[in-house]
Amino acid sequence: MSGVLVGLDVGGSKTAIRAVDGQGDVRYEATLPTDRWRGESWAGKAAILVAAVRSVVPVPVPVLALAVGAHGCDTDEQCAALARELDRLLDVPVRVVNDAQLLGHAVSRPEAVGLIAGTGAIAVATTTDGRTVHAGGWGWLVGDDGGATGIMRETVRAALQASDRGASDLVLERSLSGAAEVGTLGDLAFGMMLARPERWATHASAVFVAADAGSSIARTVLDAAAASLAGLVTVVERLGAPVGHVVLGGGVVRGQPRYAARVAELIRAEHPGTTVVLLHEPPVAGAVALARQLVPSPPHPERMHHPIP
Numbered sequence: 001m002s003g004v005l006v007g008l009d010v011g012g013s014k015t016a017i018r019a020v021d022g023q024g025d026v027r028y029e030a031t032l033p034t035d036r037w038r039g040e041s042w043a044g045k046a047a048i049l050v051a052a053v054r055s056v057v058p059v060p061v062p063v064l065a066l067a068v069g070a071h072g073c074d075t076d077e078q079c080a081a082l083a084r085e086l087d088r089l090l091d092v093p094v095r096v097v098n099d100a101q102l103l104g105h106a107v108s109r110p111e112a113v114g115l116i117a118g119t120g121a122i123a124v125a126t127t128t129d130g131r132t133v134h135a136g137g138w139g140w141l142v143g144d145d146g147g148a149t150g151i152m153r154e155t156v157r158a159a160l161q162a163s164d165r166g167a168s169d170l171v172l173e174r175s176l177s178g179a180a181e182v183g184t185l186g187d188l189a190f191g192m193m194l195a196r197p198e199r200w201a202t203h204a205s206a207v208f209v210a211a212d213a214g215s216s217i218a219r220t221v222l223d224a225a226a227a228s229l230a231g232l233v234t235v236v237e238r239l240g241a242p243v244g245h246v247v248l249g250g251g252v253v254r255g256q257p258r259y260a261a262r263v264a265e266l267i268r269a270e271h272p273g274t275t276v277v278l279l280h281e282p283p284v285a286g287a288v289a290l291a292r293q294l295v296p297s298p299p300h301p302e303r304m305h306h307p308i309p
Contacts, residue, residue: 007287
């Protein structure tokens with residue numbers, strides 16, 4: 001087989017592109033900022049993605065199939081709309097799913113609930129009658145409590161309220177201010193109002209650092225965030241999706257193993273017998289697996305994933 005199979009993982013802050021040959025070897029790979037996405041038409045989104053692919057895969061190299069996991073494609077109708085526009089531009093087999101659905105495909109469990117805690121937080125699953133359902137993913141202003149933007153929003157809010165009461169959490173304030181390179185927590189809050197949420201979400205690791213250093217506020221926020229993520233699994237179950245397998249992914253859970261373990265513990269407490277797996281490789285692997293299904297190809301090696309103790 002000549003040419004390449006291309007997978008894209010379009011997240012809230014970055015887009016991962018991976019192109020593999022017929023043997024499954026990676027030929028081209030890149031991670032780009034996710035720009036000009038929200039508010040674009042489906043045609044506009046398709047044009048952005050095709051341009052991104054061609055910035056990574058040289059034009060002479062044929063693209064044989066394309067699979068996309070896209071942030072913001074939350075319904076089957078939305079996924080179909082983007083797929084139609086991509087097919088019109090590329091004229092190759094195309095499949096589009098929500099980015100959280102890539103997690104199950106990456107571990108050869110397409111029926112699994114995909115639970116992402118990255119910039120945002122969302123659970124996506126497939127019902128027994130084949131419908132795609134989701135919970136969360138409503139954005140930093142009103143949701144995403146278990147993702148980086150939600151963690152930052154709730155932590156800064158709680159820290160400022162504690163300061164107003166004369167009960168400042170200095171461990172937390174120093175950790176946040178240092179990570180953001182600002183003088184005070186008030187400076188950080190002001191900066192958050194001016195910057196894109198994806199930018200201040202990068203400071204979420206400071207909350208985990210503060211929790212490890214003894215910050216009671218950070219620990220409380222993270223406990224609530226973990227419970228929020230586990231709760232998304234319960235919601236998709238109520239919407240008709242089986243929850244026997246859950247795959248965790250996203251930068252927050254990959255970078256914070258104790259947080260991931262707590263989320264898994266809460267899921268299993270609510271759903272005994274559920275297998276919870278942490279995806280250690282980028283979810284774009286799931287997009288490549290989907291692209292491989294669109295054309296005949298040789299068997300591929302098992303993907304890396306590990307049960308969470």
